[in-house]
Amino acid sequence: MSTPTEVRMPPPTDHRAGLPTLGAEGTALLRLLDDTFEGWGHAAGATSMTAPPLLPTQDLARLDYYENFPHQAVVVSPLNLESAQGGSGLCQETGCFPCDALQPASLGLPSASCYGVYLSHEGRQLESDTLVTVVGWCFRKEEKYEGLRRQLGFRMREIVALGGQEHAEQHLATFSDRITAFAEALDLPLRKEAACDPFFDKGSSKAVLQRLVPVKHEFLFEDLAIASVNTHRNFFGDRCDISLAQSGGPAFTSCVAFGLERWLSALTRRYGDWDAAADAVLRARSAL
Structure with a gap:
């Protein structure tokens, strides 16, 4: 099979950089992928929710968003x-x-869908381990934008775990295996790598902790991360006062994220056109 090139969008004008438009075929494939990932969440017991596209800056600041991700804000x-x-x-x-x-x-x-999940659970006491799935528009300022690979505005499907530490950790292990199996069924070569946020001072405590115990692993197609698994330990439970009924302590959280447009980029590059990519997804869904 020859190596295809990614389906390219028309070059955007400067004021639309990072804001490509999807036609009917691209939209259908995006919906198929989102339905697939949402279905994984439902099968695991997740309930669906809709988060707002905007969040108060004071709330994001309380979650260290502007300290940790100033380059994306x-x-x-x-x-x-x-x-x-x-x-x-x-x-x-x-x-x-x-x-x-x-x-x-x-x-x-927000640059990720899960922020709205944690803020919506603020002040709650969890009676049991919880799973939530959400899809939302996310926004990131990038040094440059490139087709469906890097966008100013894009959609992210997430499956979020809230509860005990074992629940949060098992969530990531389960879905790491699920992503790997799906990629194999798709014949889509992915590699899993630990990620460390590049803006941390390399000698800081945060950077050292991430190297010792990575909080994020990415699944990359070529050089593009199309999915990630992330543990937050009890950070959001503490900051948002999400507690566990059994112990009274802060909840642990973790999330699995899928950049939907990035999956479109990877699949069309691998298979050459929308129809072939959609057929591959349908075959992979049937195989799992």
Whole structure:
């Protein structure tokens, strides 16, 4: 089989960089993949929820989001019409609003779907181990954008575990095996690697801890991470006051994440077109 090239989207203009559009075939494949991953969650006992696309910046700050991911952060600001000069205040030369035309940005666009899950459970006491699945729009500022590989706005399906430490750890082990089996059925070569956030000071306690006990593993197709398994220990349980009824201590959490557009990129590169990629997914689903 010859090595195909990824199905390419039309080159975006500058103001649409990182915002490609999917047609009917791409949309159908994305829905097929999302249905597959959501189905894995339901089979494991997860309930579905819908998280908001925007979250208060003060809530994200409480979760160290802007400390840990400042390079990815995107915020939203309403227009300050009192300060805007000449109508909306839009600069005709750049197509952008100047800072004095914006109100303070109190809403953030999250880079992962799971933040809304933890915040929605804030102050709750869990009677038993819990699984939740959610899909949402996520946003990341990147140094450059590339087709379906790296986008400003993309969709992420997650399956999130909340509960005891054993529950959180078993969740990752189970779905790591599931991802590996699915990739084998797809004949999609993936490799699993420990990931360390590059913005940490290499000598910091966070960086040392990640090297000793990795909190994130990625599944890569070529050089592109299309899925990940992540343990947070009791960080979100502590910050969001999510407690365990049995012990009273903070809940442990973990999540499995699928970047849906990145899966489209990998599959179309592997199989050459939308139809062949969709057929491969259907065969793999039937084989598992």
